[in-house]
Amino acid sequence: MATPVYTPFVFLLLLFQSRVWGFPVRQTPQESPTCGYKSCHATKPGMLNVHLVPHTHDDVGWLKTVDQYFYGDRNDIQHAGVQYILDSVVDQLLKNPDRRFIYVETAFFYRWWKQQTDDMQNTVKQLVNEGKAREGDEATTHYSAVIDQMTMGLRFLNDTFGHCGRPRVAWHIDPFGHAREHASMFAQARVIRAHSNLNPAPSPPGILPNGYNPPEGFCWDQSCDDPPIRDDPDLEDYNVDDVVTRFLSIAHAQALVYKTNHIIMTMGSDFQYENANLWYKNLDKLIRYVNQNQSNGSGVNVLYSTPSCYLQELHRANLTWPLKGDDFFPYADSDHDFWTGYFTSRPALKRYERISNSYLQTCNQLEVLGGPISRKGPFGAGYSETMKKAVAVAQHHDAVSGTEKQHVANDYARRLANGWAHCQVLVSNTLSSLSGSSAPRVYCEHLNVSVCPLTETSKKFSVNVYNPLARPVSWPVRLPVNGTAYSISDANGKAVDSQVVPVSQATAAVRRGRGYAVNELLFQVQAPPLGYSTYSVSLLQNGPPSPQSSPLSRAPTAVQNFFLSPSFRSYSLLSLCASFVTLRDFLSSLLCVCFPRYNASDGNNSESIQMSGAYIFRPNTSTPFIISKTCIYLHVFQYNSICRRPTKTFKRFIPWFSPWVSQVVRLYTDSRALELEWTVGPVPIGDDLGKEVISRLDSSINSSGVFYTDSNGREVLQRRKDYRPTWNLRQSEPIAGNYYPINSRAYIKDDKDQLTVVTDRSQGGGSIQDGSLEIMLHRRLLYDDVRGVGEPLNETSDIYPEGLVVRGRLLLSLSPPATAADTHRPLAQEVVLQPLITFTDGELHPSTRLEFSGLQAVLPPAVHMLTVSQWDQDSVLLRLEHQYQASESKEPSQPVTVNLQKLFSTLDVLGVSEMNLSANQWKDEMTRLDWKKHLPKRGGDPSVWEVNLKPMEIRTFLLRVRQR
């Protein structure tokens, strides 16, 4: 090839954080002569240029845990050892400067990097040219966790490799569909991305042929069986001519469906390049022999390349490209193989990931608010890094997606638990410092199943409620207790209403001996923005709970609060579903909540052998079965007799639907939403049928085949039944083909009413009938769905040997469409960033500071403080988000201004620099390929202190701060 000899390059994106990056020295990085696009091999304008992109795709956990993959342990499960991949690729790149490689899994690279000698680190620095971004799952991740993960990786790149390590393109090669929100985030991080694993579509530039695999017959990895290039004419089986002929034929065929005279071939796949010599030795030969054919007029030029070099050539072609406004969900790889099961798979892990992210944000905030004492304080050394890494790894498309093996899911959960353990020390240190009390702090992580040893036994304890939102919240607290009456006072010593109710039968079943509280103590707490409030609880009366002695009410009961007045008008009409609830806001609507199940396809089906599994949802009929047609019994409680304002009464209904599906309906004081707490499991499989349990809301709303889901917790997309916006769908799966990921909310509406459901985790759902919204809660399946995981999704554990029991919440609100966002935006935020409740036993010291806020003032309703995180000793990373879409609401959807200097109560802001979303580049330095039709440039802000936020905008700042 006529290209000059460059140093070979490895392209990286890394996920984790180190602490060296210089700030606030805003030097423009030196342009390396061989950096970025300049390092691309020359192409030949008159020829078909084939860009060979050597790469590996290393799942950060799937069939093995992330560390098993790293070390190459448990190769009996899957042959994969990432430490060796990196060893080998670096060796091979040094052998021939023409060679290129992209490596994108920072979780692995970081581990490897740490183990290298200085010499090797310096060698690799010479090789690294440009980062590549690769993220995790797109369907089941929340945008806040994605941004954190991206930030961590790109920061490592900047710290380690400087300017040349900054990614210019994203590399998304295995998620099971693509979210629009991911595209938006990458655009704000100034990267372009390449896709794969997509429905057939007409050749957009970023969509790869062959998934992310090499063309057939050209896989030279140790894991492949394709014939190597045998070019020694003295030996048997010389095959150079055959290889060249096959390659030219494939290249010409591929060129037919692409727009330019540049095509890309991904030369690699899952965990490949462990012995990179096999690949490169043959690729070197391929390039040599194919290009030798140019002298015979072949017209094909092959070169080592990278995605950015390929995209640069597409950009140079100066063509007009189609814009895609919708997303790539649901993904299907065949008519009956819709990847919509994983939207719900492993619902417990999905919830644990979500709440861990909430804990992480709290941990980050308290690291900032506590200052150095947070990391080294009375309770020891606190760290946020472990949790950052654990949450980042959990974003992987085989982690939170639920498509890993059981032991790997356990490993993700263990990592999150480890992360939280380190964060707890940090949180204890900071709360001790802010409150002035060094009383031991107790964390009760099983409050959702009413388990907390302290509250179950203590006669006097205090409850600290930390609120990570930038506005005050009111939050219902339920604590497991064995007393029958308690007195509660708030931070100002004021008495707080409370109730004691017996724990539900469902709770007793789900907690499995981990606790023995007979009652729950319920009261409403308030907490200031970025701050805490403390409540004192004292036992008044011990003994058996009084409500249990009262006769079970079987009469329909109307309850209401200030906002809602649901009533159980008829629970004998259970032939269709279990209970009818009317929610009245300003409007009224008939709503039916029931729990049907789909029986999973076991593949014994005439049309296709596809089974339902971890990835794929495929019911064996389109009509779900009502799990129980009759109410087993219905507890109706009306208590808190001491409460004088009936409109503020807490109400609870406990409809039992079946021994393994139950629901508690709660209406909290001050809440605009009705809480449906569902408990599902162990799903019975004695009939040899896998089951997928949904919660279905049937209303009278005239939704006309349309419903709405959020994209990664942010923007909302319209979904239309049996329809895709940018291509003609021939629907082949009436249920699974109409399922979409619901990360935080979904709604249906007509002119008058909008029924919104806010979820507490990512789930799959659809609107199969007009007025109906169904959300899949839990799945238990008996067959592997043949997408590699090799296990049926049949979760059990030591605690639940007969099948996992899962509990969660759906929050329902009914509003006029024009103001619905005013309810669901803050509601979803409260669920994503929920208060952290901690306890101290006994009497608090009188000098204890019972209330604290980290903010000088409450922020406007539109402003969400997305990130508050210590960056280095003197600086804090801050992200402010406008949380409303334009015209989604009246007042809140207006642009809004925040003054950064007047933000924090404990920090002086000395300086500010705006950055791109992923915080790896100064905002005023960003340059980017200017794609036609894409991304109009935005001007800078006039003031650094006054920050204006437009709807849905996220702005990222690095603040130089000093503790007051």
Next chain:
Amino acid sequence: MATPVYTPFVFLLLLFQSRVWGFPVRQTPQESPTCGYKSCHATKPGMLNVHLVPHTHDDVGWLKTVDQYFYGDRNDIQHAGVQYILDSVVDQLLKNPDRRFIYVETAFFYRWWKQQTDDMQNTVKQLVNEGKAREGDEATTHYSAVIDQMTMGLRFLNDTFGHCGRPRVAWHIDPFGHAREHASMFAQARVIRAHSNLNPAPSPPGILPNGYNPPEGFCWDQSCDDPPIRDDPDLEDYNVDDVVTRFLSIAHAQALVYKTNHIIMTMGSDFQYENANLWYKNLDKLIRYVNQNQSNGSGVNVLYSTPSCYLQELHRANLTWPLKGDDFFPYADSDHDFWTGYFTSRPALKRYERISNSYLQTCNQLEVLGGPISRKGPFGAGYSETMKKAVAVAQHHDAVSGTEKQHVANDYARRLANGWAHCQVLVSNTLSSLSGSSAPRVYCEHLNVSVCPLTETSKKFSVNVYNPLARPVSWPVRLPVNGTAYSISDANGKAVDSQVVPVSQATAAVRRGRGYAVNELLFQVQAPPLGYSTYSVSLLQNGPPSPQSSPLSRAPTAVQNFFLSPSFRSYSLLSLCASFVTLRDFLSSLLCVCFPRYNASDGNNSESIQMSGAYIFRPNTSTPFIISKTCIYLHVFQYNSICRRPTKTFKRFIPWFSPWVSQVVRLYTDSRALELEWTVGPVPIGDDLGKEVISRLDSSINSSGVFYTDSNGREVLQRRKDYRPTWNLRQSEPIAGNYYPINSRAYIKDDKDQLTVVTDRSQGGGSIQDGSLEIMLHRRLLYDDVRGVGEPLNETSDIYPEGLVVRGRLLLSLSPPATAADTHRPLAQEVVLQPLITFTDGELHPSTRLEFSGLQAVLPPAVHMLTVSQWDQDSVLLRLEHQYQASESKEPSQPVTVNLQKLFSTLDVLGVSEMNLSANQWKDEMTRLDWKKHLPKRGGDPSVWEVNLKPMEIRTFLLRVRQR
């Protein structure tokens, strides 16, 4: 470790020939400071020293062909790519000078070496410390081919790596048993060998633990699943303590059964080290962490080592070691799993390998005798190298052994055919030069099945008989013809007796349309030593063969020659076997020849599930079935009516035993042996039973449970039924456990008679009953025997789609024991180095030289000219062998003297240097570890021209020659 830093070493043995080695400059090679034993790491005297020997074991063909293995092609059959192994090991050795490796498969190394750049070749030269010898199969190889192969590999080592490349130990890690003759050859080549794959035996120094595999749990190849050393305490699953504990436990357990405080662990196995980083990265860690434990008093020292370093330490221990005089046959890996099937498996390939070696010796001789014109002459460019390589590769323990897959067997055969094609050009060039006739020379390679287009159609042709032996031979020739009478004259114009007989029905069946001769022309030829004689043949009379028109004789007929007088006394007594022949020499004995078969075990057996297969012989009963109890028909011919001396008449009997087993018994003029030509196949399998066909000779000899077989064609070993000389045998397989390899001959004897059978290839056989000798001829099996080959031994081909037909010869002689060797030694030699018969069509030019001998004089009967081969432009490699064992015979067993200057008729011998057997070291430079009880040193010869040979001695000389 406290060892000095050396350059890392790779240890090699290579098989093929290059042409650079300096001669006759007899410089003593410079002792490199890090060469040989001096390169060994220091050990710790007070500790248990564990020698880790990284190695790979790369079959030169088995499940894949040798080139498929080399390139890593057909990885769907088996993952193995030797080019990558060598790439990878060299890379890894450069990374840490402590590392060591042994590589022994020269066939692969040679291919790889050729493809390397000068830089890489120089790098490897720096790494190479010492060669290692690894040979092929020990049971089914002939010593002449083994010596050739060893010579070729060691020469390549000398040429490429000089002194440091010379092996000091042999490395025999996979043959299925070990031959005593191999030990003898290695001793003469001055190497010591290590064994594996052996019957349980009490820890001799050279026998390895774990076969040649690493200890359980410590295999870190890409093909293994053992846990890697996970030594990063920050990651999950830190396991250093566990690894060290397991290793120490294994080391201590192994030390219990070895004599010294040095033990060896072979860290590698089949086709391992393709990604050597995996091995070395973990071995480096193992050594570091285990030796760190010395400070805790562990007392175990681990080091990278090699077999020679290990043996050096055993030698230093100055202990007394047991001597083993018997061999390691038959090998069994379990009570019912005797590896005695492969002694016969693929009988056609075994014959083709044997005759190819014969052709190669002829080719080598004619290259010397023809001089430069042999390699570039009237018929083009002739080469012996291709045949040398092909025969060398065929020695592999999955080649001639018959334990490879069918397509690999085909590949070995194709390589031999290619080799012979190149030799044919050389032979044609030389014969043209020696005879003065450039008439096109025709080769008929299917004479054994009476196919030769030239003789079938020509009315006048000449027959050239080249004799590669150093003494004249008389040889019966059978040519397919369509005439009924021919006149034949010898080189002196003298008429030669001949006969025309119809081709047998068996022949017609076996040739399958490849020829259409109806008759065979038979006559006896004589050829001078290392020379040829030419016979002219003219058609006298055409037409149908007269013998066919004569009525079939069914009467018993006595025939005799000067030596033998067999008679068919009764062929109606066929209830036991087919025919009774009495052979009379000076003695007489009743002999019965029959063809029973064993039905193969299909594994459905109460004691063990072992099936008969390519490796393993396991009959399902101990009593064989007589294939056919009645003669189908019996042709008896007495013709050649023109012959005036009845004692010189050629006699032929054709007993048909069954449609797929037949035998022709021939008695040739001047022959002391009776020829039994057997034709077996297609073996019927319609009854779903695999079959193993034997030829059994039942005599009245009182053999007392003893019989004798040769070892690799040379020395003879006594075998005793249900007995092993050096350990107590509990016989578990009465037939298979009494089978032994027969490379060239076997015999039974009593005080008066010795019945000797000379075979034309390696076969398995035994003496199950007194007086009986059985030889397995052909095997067709329906099950794989689960030793890896993965195919049943069920040979078919395009020509034999319904099952391979195999033809061969057994030569029987009956003699007094004291003089039996006088017959079987020369007889076996004639079969191993048989004359090459070539043809020219039409009348020869009168000036043609019709007879030639390359020797000045016939050598004494005891002297066999084992090797005559061009070494470089001016020199010839000569091996002279005393072919009798001491006291095996009277006169011939005496020491004998040869004068090297008076040897050749066409060459002046200008100088001579004696070398070791493998011709990689001057004899007077040989040094060797002086093992107690082993190998007394021999003094040099007084004269270089007068060469004395003691019984069984082989002496190797490099002669500086000039063509006369």
